[in-house]
Amino acid sequence: MPHARAATEVVIEIRDYRFVPDRVTVKRGTVVRWVNQEKRTTHSVRFLGPQGFESERFFPGESWQRRFDQTGAYPYSCGPHPEMRGHVEVIE
Template identity: 30%
Template sequence: MRTALLAAFCLALPFSAAHAADAIEIVEGGAPSANAIVIDKMAFATPEIKIKAGDSVTWTNKDTMAHNVHFRQGPAKGAPNAQGKMLATDATWTVKFNTAGEYSYICTPHPMMKGKVIVE
């Protein structure tokens, strides 16, 4: 009986695709973040940015060719391995950083384009 009640209670809880334990969370829709990184001339204009845990970063492609943001799996436990969609000119992509650490990334088709988000 207790098991059935516990199961019913758990099913009644709201479900979220992102969990508090997720190091990063992709933000769909909504307003761009105040922490902005422009992609232009085959480079991330701000190759390194420092933010606080819980803050978001928005990348905006101002280049004439498509780019993306690919977080490379790091040595730290729980480091993300996430790849953003290809961004056409003026397209944006926003990520919320929930866990302190260093998050290195590249543009997959142009791996010489590198950046890092440092979350304090």
């Protein structure tokens, strides 16, 4: 089964209205998980551009994840806090 490989997971924390780290480069097939580490603020992950969409808002202690199966650049923001910016680069 040459295509069977365990998905790698990368964690991005959200704290003090920032994505930490705010830039990651991952291999195709990686699962990126955003974990809300705030005390009381909800956040979302909102992908920019024509293919963009927004996750549900998630509370402190909750997380949201997305698997990236296509290479490319994925700039994102936070729905309620557009000043929050992050970037996922997906490589082969």
